Amino acid sequence: MKEIFEWERFLMNELPFKFLAEVVVRSTIMFVFLLIALRVTGKRGVRQLSVFETVIIIALGSAAGDPMFYEDVGIIPALVVFTTIIVLYRFVTWLTGKNAWFEKLIEGKTVCLVHEGRFSISAFKKETLAQDEFFSELRIKSIEHLGQVRSAYLEPSGEVSVYFYRDEDVKYGLPLLPDLYHTKSKKIFKDGLHACAFCGNVEELPAGTAVCPVCKREEWVAAIKTLRLS
Template identity: 90%
Template sequence: MKEIFEWERFLMNELPFKFLAEVIVRSTIMFVFLLIALRVTGKRGVRQLSVFETVIIISLGSAAGDPMFYEDVGIIPALVVFTTIIFLYRFVTWLTGKNVWFERLIEGKTVCLIHEGRFSISAFKKETLAQDEFFSELRARSIEHLGQVRSAYLEPSGEVSVFFYKDEDVKYGLPLLPHLYHEKSKKIFKNGLHACAFCGNVLDLPAGSAVCPICSREEWVAAIRTMRLS
């Protein structure tokens, strides 16, 4: 039967000290793996924190939690994990300050999502953004249609920065309100300004059908033009 505060088990769990070298290697591998995994998931998955900060929190949290709950995890290996993670944190922080390419690799870069009232299709594909989620965020800012938006950017933190047209410069745009947007159709019922339901491109179209010259989609919604509520 094991004794409470059996120091050899408490500190090293009866492991040889050379196991600490393996702990350093394990910690480094898991640190890099977490960094890559969270970087691949995209900015929105770690909103409010950078990818790098999230990796640090997960790594240190795991290192702290296991020795708290499991008797077969020694304190010293956990402390070595902490030390390794802190060292990697300082090293990566130093390297991002010295190398712009590495900083963009770790933190990502600002991506333009909307330009002149129209979606940047390539950016949406690259960031794997859900259109419904993005529409919801724009509506939360009292945006009724894309014609009110001059540009919008996805920041490295996952936040979306939006810049608006002045009231006198607001254009016709793709409606974001569900009851209007869901009226999209491949059939255009009457002549007038219509917005592509996929990219937001606005064209003056006759009744019938049309293919968007920007994204090659065929669904259209009647474009609207209203001032933004302040």
């Protein structure tokens, strides 16, 4: 029967001190694995925190939590994990400040998702952000249609930054309100300005059917033009 405060078990769990070298290697491997895994999941998965910051939180939380709850986890190996993570943190922080390529690799880069009131299709395909989710982000900022948006960027933190047209420059655009957007159809019922439901390109179209010259899709929504509410 084990007793509390058995110091050999409490500190090292009866492991040899040379095991600490393995702890350093294990910590480094898991640190790199977490960094890669979270980087692959995309910006939105770690919104408001950088991928690197999230890795630090997970790694330190795990290192702190295990010796708190499990008697077979020694304090000294946990402290070695802490030290290893802090050293890796300082090293990666230093390297990102010295090397632009490494900084982009770790933190990601800002991506333009909307340009001149139209989706940047090539950039959108590279991100994990769904169209509905992006529409929701814009609606939260009181945006009714893409004609109000000069440009929008997905930041490395996962936040969406939006720059607006001046009131006198607002143009017709793809409606973002669900009740209007979901009227999209391959059939155009009357002549007028219509926005491609996929890329937001606006065209003057006659009744009938049409193919978007930008993305080659065939669904259209009647374009609207309203000023943004401040």
